[in-house]
Amino acid sequence: MLRLRDLWKMETFQSLLARRLSAALTALGVSQAGELTSATDPRFGDYQTNAALVLAKQRGENPRALAQSIIAVLDVGDVAEPPQVAGAGFINFRIKREAIVAKTRDLVGDEQLGVTPTTDPRKIVIDFGSPNVAKPMHVGHIRSTFLGDALARIAQFVGHDVIRDNHLGDWGTQFGMVIWGWKHLLDRDALARDSIAELVRLYKETNERAANDESVREAARAELVKLQSGDPENFAIWKQCVDLSMREFERAYELLGIKYDIVRGESFYNDRLAAVVERLLRAGIAEISEGAVCVFFRDVPDLADKPCIIRKRDGGYNYATSDIATVDYRVQDLQRDTIWIVTGAPQQLHFRQIFEIARREGDTADFRHITHGSILGEDRKLMKTRSGENVPLRDLLEEAISRAGRIVAEKNPDLREEERAHIAKVIGIGAVKYADLSQYRMTDYVFSWDKMLSLHGNTAPYLQNAYVRIRSIFRKLGHAFVAPEKIALAEAAEIQLAKKLCQFAEVVPQVLNDFRPNILGNYLFELANNFHAFYEECPVLKAAEPARSSRLLLCELTARVLGRGLDLLGIGVPEKM
């Protein structure tokens, strides 16, 4: 049975102070205003609120005086020192040492490390990655895949119901070329060796021939029409292409530790497209223009001259049609109330149109198009190989792993071969992922092996190393660590580290505000810094009790937060490195 006075331990200091502030404002008979955030500077304590400033502005009063009257009715004595008015009218809070110590002790017993379930659980479908069949995965898929996976992990961790959907590009016009090539140019041995490479070759060679030969062009188009009208032979070829590609993708996902709940490619929506167009026409949302079926947005200034075509003049459907059908499926069949689509920024107009159409149909689901920037090469242009092609994901990951392997071999030559191989994988993949996720998603970034694999700075290896150092302490301890009932923290470095640990629960939900995993990365980096400062300042194993057990507990928690935090970004941790 939970005792009442312990209730506060279950929520973050931030949330608790916000509730107390809210109660104080109510007691004063004024409206809720401002926000309660962590302090911008340690001088100002641990948390601050600008409520008095905002209220004073609304009411034309003196902000500092208002702050004083808020403090007079504010009841935070159980967790904080008496609040102070500062600056123009900020109210600053400093958390009591006992409160930090008690909460830190309690975190050890909490699987969630203080993160409480969201008060607004959603049924989310996340659409991310979405590679194209018969093409290799390449750098262009990295950001969507890593970002989507991290958001899915975080959303799940805070208590949302998440379905991860791989919306494969499996029904494009490229299949006319691929099928023609399959029938005329297929090399079975090559297909067995490297199926994707062979499929790419078929596409490219057919494309070249079609460029110079009208009859090939015609024949490829005819193959596409046959596929779309359900010709069994072409369908079988197409199916093989999809299966071979999927096998290849799954190898990459296996290496990357990425899982999907469902795979619904564009082809899945095929038999729903006609009905979508009919429905929109009947509802008067769509109309016929220049022979095509279009949706116009005449009442939306930005979109007024940007119609969305949902059936081409030749009667064919395009990706707008299938994306509308996809929305239907997600809302109706999957019963989702929230749809997150993670793609590059160029598709913004497209999804604005799709969401606008859904709204016109009365759809009230929460649609979010989560966009991201590009990965650039050293020349600051889109990252390509020397020959100007997209860099295959497989090559990139292999290089990451081998580079990580070389570094590990140099730093720690005593490791067994297979152990080193495992560590190289965790570090190499982690480095690539972290380089991506630690950056604001909208800005382009320059891909740099040296930076992402550096042991210094805000990198995965640095964070992993902090974890490894802690694991090393526990190996040296020689027996299982049992957390003491009470802990004692006295040193500044201990308190600072404990505070940081308590903030994990404040940071994780924040990521979903604007879909910014880089906030979590930043937090983990600060945590690792705080840990290293503590480690430098405070001996652990050599300390006398009760400091020794207390410090071991800090180490244990730090390792768990680092491990969990990285896990939420889809990144693993080794025991040694």
Add this chain to the structure above:
RNA sequence: GUGCCUGUAGCUCAACCGGAUAGAGCUUCUGACUUCGGAUCAGAAGGUUGGGGGUUCGAAUCCCUCCAGGCACGCCA
């Protein structure tokens, strides 16, 4: 032409919904070790937040305008 995104220290990037003296890392410089993994820590230097207006107690953040780069704009996805 219209719309969207980006512009922050020499370089790579942070700054959650408008908060206090804009923060890190890399680089450079100065200190601290026969350390529990120094793969570290402490400190210094480095800025007209692309330019210019505006809104207000307060702006990197919001509004207007200009500059630079990227992207998208009816039958590709």
